[in-house]
Amino acid sequence: MRYRQLAVGFLMSIATNYIWNIGNSSSSEARDVQTKTAQAIPINPNLDSSTNQLPSLLPKSVVIERLSFSNTGQLLIEANQTFSYQGKFDLVSGTYKLVITNAKISPNFQRPSLAANSPIERIRLTQAGNSVEVVIKTIAGWQVREIQRSSNQQVKLQVSLNSISQVKPNSQNPVLPIDNYPNNASINTGDRRRGVIYVDAGHGGHDPGAVANGIQEKDVVLPISLDLGRALQNMGYSVYYTRTNDVEIDLEPRVALAERINADVFVSIHANSLAAGNSDISGVETYHSRNSPVGRELASYVHSQIIAATGASDRSVRGAGFYVIAKTSMPAILVETGFVTNPTEAANLDNPNYQKRMAEAIARGIDQFMHVRGK
């Protein structure tokens, strides 16, 4: 349920920067094809010329009528009749290309009105001979994939951050139940003017991060990150997530996306570990990029709030060269929320109440920072 609600927010945020290149040639192309085919068919001289029956002898073109976003944040392409299609996502160029044969673009083609902050750079519809091509280009780290069709008169696409658990495109495009909503869509709700916060849950998928006391870092930093995002949204911030489920995402797209959306703050959530024999050590460390006084300021606000709210031992604000805080241009911090190698802290990190307290403290620290920075 939560993801459905969030997806609506995502829907509202799809961008103005779509390029709509809908070929004027669509209807004339279709006419050319009909004319040529018509010449190849013997004409019955007795045919009443006022009722031109020739088109009924030809295969009827699929008319692409509408491109829209569903109320679950999915991109929909709808036609006047059932059709099949070929779709392919190219990770290297970040483009998804969909081809519908024996189709044309409706002269009354409808497209959605769009807002800011889209993970999609552009969408182009073109008439290529007898086919309609739809090309969707995403920003770095994002992908487009096909999801189950609820009707053979439409194509459903999901735009989301790259995931290793991709749904395999099905060449048969079968009609399937629609209750399988993928939950790894990244989200953006709230008022962009209030501020844009990028929430980066560490690790994920095949990369568990620190593991000890029966706890995997990736599993505790995710709920903290989701709680953090929720708290920030309640404060009115616009929030983006690296991941909202258990998927592996490289470090580069994490930074690239934060840059692309022009985030005001980047916050990465991690948990710590130490080698055997150090299980007595616990506490919170908040990192900023070594050469960033602004990052240090952000780290100080957040760190103080965490220590006050959780009672965790204070292992201080520190400078470091971690990739995600070193490569981001906006104020960025990495919070080591505790040591999974310490049994008590591991239990805390695994506790939903503690996770929420931690998340809300981080949100308050970010909010303080934003106010001081005049946001």
Ligand SMILES: [Zn+2]
């Ligand atoms: Zn980590």
